[in-house]
Amino acid sequence: MKSIRDIDAKDKRVLVRVDYNVPVNDDGEITSDTRIISSLPTIKFLIEKEAKIIIMSHFGRPKAKERIYRLDKIALRLSDLLGKKVEKMDEVAGEQVQKKTYDMNPGDILMIENVRFEDGETKNDPQLVKALASIGDLYVNDAFSASHRSHASVAGIAEMLPSYAGFSLEKEIIELDQLLHCPRHPFVLLQGGAKVSNKIGAIKRLMEKLDVICIGGGMAFTFLKAMGHDVGRSILEVEKVELAREMIERARQLRKKLILPVDVVVTDSMDLDHVKCREVVPVDKISANAIGADIGPSTIELFKKSIIYGKTILANGPMGIFEKDGFGTGTMDLYRFLGDFRDSNIVAAGGDTSAAIEKFGLASRFNYISLGGGAALEYLEGKELPGIKPLL
Secondary structure (H helix, E strand, O other), X not given: OOEHHHXXXXXOEEEXXXXXXXXXXXXXXXXXXXXXXXXXXXXXXXXXXXXXXXXEOOOOOOOOOOHHHOOHHHHHHHHHHHOOOOEEOOOOOOHHHHHHHHHOOOOOEEEOOOHHHOOOOOOOOHHHHHHHHOOOOEEEEOOHHHOOOOOHHHHHHHHOOOEEEOHHHHHHHHHHHHHHHOOOOOEEEEEOOOOHHHHHHHHHHHOOOOOEXXXXXXXXXXXXXXXXXXXXXXXXXXXXXXXXHHHHHHHHHOOOEEEOOOEEEEEOOOOHHHOOOEEEEEHHHOOOOOEEEEEOHHHHHHHHHHHOOOOEEEEEOOOOOOOOOOOOHHHHHHHHHHOOOOOOEEEEEOHHHHHHHHHHOOHHHOOEEOOOOHHHHHHHHOOOOOOXXXXX
């Protein structure tokens, strides 16, 4: 992979694609700057190399140029973290932006506006690609989490300019490749999340390398249905039941331990203001009106016994609806438990996974937390990522 380490950036306009799609509160204030912090090594490196740095990012899913999705507050936070002014433009590209890039001094940092303010961004529009390419001499992709998108600022521009990988992106690839090609054994997958369809590709590819697979979260109910259990009103992908059954059989054939919940926390409503019933029940006692919202205490202990000897542990997806008060115990307890394994490589992948880790303040429990979200899952699945291909 072509690395940022290999470029001569002195006096060059370097377009850096980052992912500053940060969480904000109702007032638009940034509640976590983890994504911004992850980009600092790349930016600081380019400052030292006397490059002229132009930052590009998306933020949210704007339907128009809504003020809440402007990057002004993000530019201010980046300035604070760097201890250096970041000038913010109100446009994505065009003559004014182009002129500003030519007027920059080495070490200056310019942030253009939210690239998704341009309709052509998600369509990889050639005109937008050309406009973006006109404001840079070199391109650095440091947004692994956006690299599964064939967007103008990710894939299109990489075909127009000499392109390189930033440090954050490199780190993601290294960590995920270690899982794929040289994990220490026993290799344990703590698999959660809502849907089988979003995770199955990665599980299939990892299956032969895995030793233990613990399945919780909403997707567990599709597997429980495949085992003949009623799941009430719990999340269920009916069309994936047969696939779940095949995965159970495949694990048996390969002599892998595939472990499902033995009890679950159920409720009668996900509207916490109207919950009348919340109880722990065995998986063979889920009533017709019940909604599974978390794994139960017996399952938590079963999973702990199953993963305690793991030397490589991948946590991918929460064990319950952790966003709702009272349904995050399984996720919190297991993620905290992982931090006790001093001689193991503990990796977290997936957007909901990192959100849960942040909510419960458990980042120190992991050796590496991927910010890749869907991109990480597609990479583990073996898909070719449009933002990575031009860097090879």
